[in-house]
Amino acid sequence: MYLPSHFAETRPEVLHALVRAQPLAVLVTHGAAGLEANHLPLLLDIGSTGETALLGHVARANPVWRLDGAEALAIFQGPQAYVSPSWYPSKRENGKVVPTWNYVTVHAHGRLRVHDDPAWIRRLLDRLTTQMEAPRAQPWAVSDAPADYLEKMVAMVVGVELRVERLEGKWKVSQNQPAANRAGVVAGLEAEGEAEAAAMAREIVRRAQGKT
Secondary structure, X not given: OOOOHHHEEOOHHHHHHHHHHOOEEEEEEEEOOEEEEEEEEOEXXXXXXXXXXXXXXEEOOOHHHXXXXXXXXXXXXXXXXXXXXXXXXHHHHHOOOOOEXXXXXXXXXXXXXXXXXXXXXXXXXXXXXXXXXXXXXXXXXXXXXXXXXXXXXHHOEEEEEEEEEEEEEXXXXXXXXXXXXXXXXXXXXXXXXXXXXXXXXXXXXXXXXXXX
């Protein structure tokens, strides 16, 4: 990933927070058929000595699980939004502005490890479901489903683990603009009235204030 220093994010706690908040990853691999991308939720797992892994599962019919030991890249996407040059006060001063796109992303590089073990898969499903259901007033649990049904469902998937060797983040949130232009972008995004635009506006403000 092209990563200018002013957009780089290296703090593990910030990168981990985005992965937890946006667990649906694009898992990019290279097999016999060339490059492939699979979309799947990945659970962040940090070991007692700091080692990091991303845990997930895929359908048994999906050939990606046969790439045991292969290099892989998991991409997590945070807020993103188009930025209009009309929002910059500097447009009125000299017109020297162009459109851009703001975005937040985390890339995790590592190697795949396959887990074709029902007990491992069941533990993963319990953990992932618990995380995703936590905000709900009446969380659903894997154990709510009939045992024989769960056994069949577990048999239809294979566990995958990305052992993270390198984690990098990019917060492209108008840091390269003067304060007046940043304020104009925030106002423009908020006026859009869309959740994604509002989320990006918050990221710009937090980054400018040194909060993320």
